[in-house]
Amino acid sequence: MFLQNHHAPELLPQLHQWMAKNEDGHYCWLMDGSQLSAKEKRWLLRHGQPWQRALDHSPMAELEDFGPLIWTQPLHLQDWWPDWLAITSGRPLLSVVEFRHAIPDGAFWHWLSDFRTDDGQKLLLRFADIHTLANVLPLMSDEQLTLLASQVARWGWIGRTGEWEAATLRDTPEIPQPWEPLEFTQAQFDRMMDRARPDMLPPILAHHEVELPQDETPASLHLRLGQLAEAMSSYGIQDEPSQALFASLAFEQGDSFHQETEWQEYWNRTRKGQLLTSALSE
Structure with missing residues (x-):
């Protein structure tokens, strides 16, 4: 089971209010493909097109539909959201990212996924799982948050209570890639x-x-x-x-x-x- 409440009645208005703070922002829905059934992926193909595999054209492209999935269309095309929220209620698989400049390519998503520890372990960080996201964000070092904030202005997700939660990252100039790998010290890990x-x-x-x-x-x-x-x-x-x-x-x-x-x-x-x-x- 997921330790996640079903969506609160206030969730959709909270989400709309959050996005209305910057209606011209560069937004994308982020979904954890590993939590979706084949039937749900077919539903997305019918109603939520065009969604994309975030890790395509990256070293983790073999994850295909089981990696993070993104949807980047304008706000007025998001009529399918209420139905999708109902279908996925009670699972930690949905968040929304507001980017500073444009939706980044697979190199950014690969940087977030290609997680290291300082003893040399390489792990897959499933950041599209919002429980993982909420656990990791507060533990990032200042340097790691600076890299993230050079691309991400705000990141919102459905909290464990079923209501909307979000983090606003400090205003940071764009930093050219490649970046240092996302590596946690033993204490962070x-x-x-x-x-x-x-x-x-x-x-x-x-x-x-x-x-x-x-x-x-x-x-x-x-x-x-x-x-x-x-x-x-x-x-x-x-x-x-x-x-x-x-x-x-x-x-x-x-x-x-x-x-x-x-x-x-x-x-x-x-x-x-x-x-x-x-x-x-x-």
Whole structure:
């Protein structure tokens, strides 16, 4: 599941209001093609033409329809948006980018996708997934934000509550490419992974047959899982079976169960490397 509420009733007016601040801006819809079914892609071909593969003519062109997709037509041609918002409600796959000068070519989208870490790892950054986007933007260095801001004036997306959220980037002169690769330090990467942990927990819990609470919205569940993930990290709980066990205890006994005195001896053990599943079986 995605920890993303269905679209709020206010979303479309919020989006129109955001774009109305600069009606002559260079906008594009950005969509995460990896989240779309074949049926939805056919719908786009019928109603949302012409959409394009953002990474065509780049070293990642082989991603084809499973990479980021863009649509760049003028505002008055966007009659299909309300229907498309309804179809994709509850998934983190839509954002809108306002560019300073013109819609860039594949080199810009490749720069965002070709993610590196300072220990030499090369990864695909799925920035068109708005959860990834919202996690990464606040962690960029000043130099990285300067490069991004030389092309992007504003970037808006559908927040976890289903309402419109946006970032305005500082006014920056155009910087000729090629740019230095988008590389995170270990500290940046660790923080990015920490921010992603709540979204990583649901499939872990499903695999270990731990049911999620049914009486919460996805957005509130994201906050709750984030707090549990932070607690697990502080206790050194990193293996998936122990994470599932910790979460099941929280759902049964209350999220603050781990603060009780009788649990502290277990956290002393897990901090030293013992698995929670092992500690509780002794």
